[in-house]
Amino acid sequence: DAKTTQPPSMDCAEGRAANLPCNHSTISGNEYVYWYRQIHSQGPQYIIHGLKNNETNEMASLIITEDRKSSTLILPHATLRDTAVYYCIVRVAGRGGATNKLIFGTGTLLAVQP
Amino acid sequence: DAGVTQSPTHLIKTRGQQVTLRCSPKSGHDTVSWYQQALGQGPQFIFQYYEEEERQRGNFPDRFSGHQFPNYSSELNVNALLLGDSALYLCASNSVGGLGNTIYFGEGSWLTVV
Numbered sequence: 001d002a003k004t005t006q007p008p009s010m011d012c013a014e015g016r017a018a019n020l021p022c023n024h025s026t027i028s029g030n031e032y033v034y035w036y037r038q039i040h041s042q043g044p045q046y047i048i049h050g051l052k053n054n055e056t057n058e059m060a061s062l063i064i065t066e067d068r069k070s071s072t073l074i075l076p077h078a079t080l081r082d083t084a085v086y087y088c089i090v091r092v093a094g095r096g097g098a099t100n101k102l103i104f105g106t107g108t109l110l111a112v113q114p
Numbered sequence: 115d116a117g118v119t120q121s122p123t124h125l126i127k128t129r130g131q132q133v134t135l136r137c138s139p140k141s142g143h144d145t146v147s148w149y150q151q152a153l154g155q156g157p158q159f160i161f162q163y164y165e166e167e168e169r170q171r172g173n174f175p176d177r178f179s180g181h182q183f184p185n186y187s188s189e190l191n192v193n194a195l196l197l198g199d200s201a202l203y204l205c206a207s208n209s210v211g212g213l214g215n216t217i218y219f220g221e222g223s224w225l226t227v228v
Contacts, residue, residue, distance in 0.1 A: 034216075042222075043118075043220050043221045087156065100145060100162040100169075101147075101162070101170055101172060102149075105156060106156060
């Protein structure tokens, strides 16, 4: 079973920020939070990941709470092309060991409205 | 820099037949994983190959087998196809070691069993 819970769907107006929440209350100290998205009929696309600090890249920002039990993916200016299913995954990925067995939940279907 | 490439993109097989799917990892990656994604569901981990050996396996029957070649490319073989094997088969690659070793996915191979 997935170790994360996400809302099944969200709407966002084009040009506004999209904030996608994820709960991972049983996360272990060596588990990272990863975000992927999957546009219809395509392979999952890596977005961002983090351990405990907030992270930002050209696609998005990741905010992880201090207790690491939840996180939020922020798309700062959503476009119609951001409509996709967004998956939040926890994964052991640090030095000394990593798993490639990503456990996908049902994800959040983000619908960006014009 | 080519990403993860898979072939074929679509194929149709008859129940009971065998199928081979192929994957070339992203440049610089040495580990390949395979996932199955049924319609409307998240990807499910099949197995992972590193150094030409199966390292981790998900809950899939022995009809699913794989191989990794010295150039790190990989094949997924499914024998005695069932209608329920119809799905999107995803290949993912990463590099063992290093902090994070992000997993990247290909666009997938759509298999239809009739």
